[in-house]
Amino acid sequence: MAGMSLALSLLALAAAPQPAAPSQRxxxxxxxxxxxGGRVEQAVASLLQLAGQHPQDSYADDALGQAARLCEEELYRPARALELYRRLLEEYPRSRLARRARTRVEWLSAHLDQGEQVLGEYLRITRSAAKVGLEQAVAAMRKLLDAHPEFSLRAEGRYWIAGLLARTGQDREAERLYQQIAATSEDKQQAARALIDLANLRLAAGNLDGAEDAYRRLGELGPRWRQxxxxxxxxxxxxATRGRIPLVAGVVYALVLLWTWLAFLLGLRRGGPVRARLFLPPVEALVYLVVMAGLIAWAASGTRMTARALGWMAGLHLPLLLPAGWSWKSARPPRGGARLAVRLSLLLVGSxxxxxxxxxxxxxxGEVLDTLKFGVSE
Known part of the structure; x- marks a missing residue:
């Protein structure tokens, strides 16, 4: 009887539905x-196991491609990535990933001239700059290029440094580096690229004469770059046309500022009692400065151009906010709908x-006008 119960239990266990094995997907x-989640080494091993155990599965080529990508972009092991990209091309020549794999094979093969460690360090610096800080990344790249002057990516590394310097507001240093690349490069393509970047940098800074000189030197490189x-x-x-816009804005600001101060002083002269608290900073101005200080501190951690713009806005608004705030604290604020509308309109124009x-x-x-004209790029 016990034997029969055991047999029935085994039959029931065998008949019970077993959990399905996870699909390759x-x-x-x-x-x-x-x-x-950060376990990149384990992920690469699992992907290679998937591709090795199920080579005919529809995800086998994807597994190889992702393993190669992780080796290159996360582990900074370009030689291993090159090996996996080549394996992908050999085993799956018709894969949709073949074109990218072929491109990566060409690039990695061309730049392993100084060994895997050098190229791996180059990849690490360029891909982790935002995490370690731009200044530290620039210093690391300079150290790498100085230690390996024959590195095939030396020119690209110098461009990368110049671009980072420009992004952080170090325009003079970036300009000096672009000029050095253009003057010393034996490759006209590299010299042309440096001159174009130099012209764009000078143009953004409003140095139209300097930008014109860079474009003139670009045309002298040959017919290929004259267009x-x-x-x-x-x-x-x-x-040059756009450069007149700030000039007009400066005149408008000066007139509004003059009118605001004259209106405030004339209002006092007409009999508005001057109290001691009148010449304390208006609450509106203090709140504005606190908010702008926070925005400037936030922007300074990203791009200095935005921080610079916010700083100028705060500095130029303060002389306008002070008389406007004092007028409201005086005994003779503007009365009447028309006069109030005029004053508010002028303050808006000044802003x-x-x-x-x-x-x-x-x-x-230029960036703002292009955005207004063409919309935000995708």
């Missing part, structure tokens, strides 16, 4: 989540002029 995406130089000269003509001046000082007028 579930394994693949689970491994990618593992990589996103680009001509386009740059045309861009300079538009920039718009300040915005234009701040954008001009930060070199952002």
């Amino acid at each position: 579930e394994v693949f995406y689970g491994t990618l989540r593992q990589a996103q 680009a130089a001509a386009g740059g000269m045309q861009q300079l003509a538009h920039a 718009l002029a300040i915005m234009v001046l701040a954008l001009g000082q930060a070199g952002m007028i």
